[in-house]
Amino acid sequence: MRIAAKGLTYVYNPKSSFATQALKGVDLTIEEGEFFGIIGHTGSGKSTFVQHLNALIRLTGGELKVGEYDLADKKCKVLELRSKVGMVFQYPEYQLFAETVKKDVAFGLKNFRKGISAEETEAAVREALSVAGLLYDEVAERSPFELSGGQRRRVAIAGVIVTKPEVLILDEPAAGLDPLGKKELMELLHAIHGQWCKTIVIVSHDMDEIAENCTRAAVFSEGKVAFCGTPKELFSRGEELAAMGLDVPVTARCAQILRENGIELDTDFTCGDFIGKVLALYRGDGAPAPCAGGEQEPAAARAEREEGAPALREGGEDAQ
């Protein structure tokens, strides 16, 4: 489903002294099949925007179309839309309530598909749990409250993807996870992306995450989309991002340091690509490296090439 927002505005508590204009005209199109990132400062309206996508916040200004659903239409079939646009909130583990994991995961399924048979439910729950990286036989009958934090989050995600939504939205899904947990979560999302959920939209603070995973990303700033494009386009404008109080990925910072030393790298800022380009440079395949002591390095690199990639790290340390 294609998501198209035009001039989207939203005010919290209108007509009161607490009125906050959270969205001030958002224009954004997310194509089907994208792994789309949304970044922005806290309070820039990211959560407000994504909650519009499955009508948790009803449209009050502007236009929004999600697939064939026109959110401006009062008669828009909200329940149907919500079954097709899944939403994982920040800290989703706090929404678990049922006495067993199985029942909790089945909650959405039973709401969206009234009268679904027990066998069908079990099969769907089993599949969703396994996609979320949990073993059905191990957790299905347990209380969600006795699981670990990471497991609970997986259960919560399973509870959303169980209905196989076409679009999956995740609002800061990695918040509060350790680095390994974040990595596993991203792997999970990549596993879901494609067959299970055609489009994935992820709200994130982690620029490395965006650079690594997203096809495109939008930067929200003060209730508007300040910029939208591929990570490559996005992170080559480091100064503008800094002005909005945002960071750039490590690779972009490294590229900046290289640029200050007169080396221009054409990278898309994923670690793989960046290291590849640097390696090529280091080995002398690319442009000559005009660093201090540059005469010795290509030789050292050539010597190390036979030993394979792991030698890179030692070589790097030597260079410092």
Added chain:
Amino acid sequence: MLNDVTFGQYYPAKSFVHNMDPRMKLLLVIAYIVAIFIANNFFGLLLVTFVLLFFILLARVPFGRVLRSIKMILFLIVFTAVLNLLFYTGGENDIVLAKWWIITISWQSIINTVFLAMRLLLLVLGTALLTLTTTPVALTDGIESLLKPLKYIKVPVHELALVMSIALRFIPTLMEETNRIVAAQKARGANFETGGIFRRAKAMIPVLIPLLVSAFRRAEDLGDAMDARCYSGAKGRTKYKKLTFTWRDLLGFLFFAALITGIVFLNIYLLGRFDIIWQVQEWFGA
């Protein structure tokens, strides 16, 4: 769905009333309530109304804001008023205007209804003015201070006040949490808007359980945080904001003393000499 509930309706402004000591304001509100209830005629209530209007002006709170507080209990006022109108029957010299089955409408009941509704309205508006001009924190501070004598009969006043301020502090937090959980369950297809009362109550379970769990978690965290900062109850604890009476409180006190005197005077003076019921009946030629 809970967005319209604004709890703690404090209206920030700088005014005579805002600057009064919360203890005095509490005492004056009690005096005000007493005044409403000892007033047994319309002139007394009229006097109270003037005092209320005067204080609203003094507090620089827009009339609309004060009136909004009625919304919540408008139903209650209408309900009691209607009951009173239909089922109250006065004494022998009461004039019955309409009678049907067990329902009677008489002059007495009309007068009574107006009187009762006026009392309730004044009550709500006056207490609303208190919460509009006093922050919840100041209010609990005031209550704690006023109840201090109870310490001598082993009532844990400080702890009770603390519980109250924590409760006040967490209402917005839990409200926000509720909104979030409601949204999350709605995203999973939960339906809170339609169905009978039983179905709706059942639909709340997926909201109430996570909310309860999170409330307990927060309580534990808060307890730990207080322990970590060596909180040990009222013993040896000093106040960051000391309450002090000022000339404003003296003025307020004198004003209310005058009000009560006035009402008592009106009660005694008008008793049996002039009754508005007769007057109204005369006007309408009944």
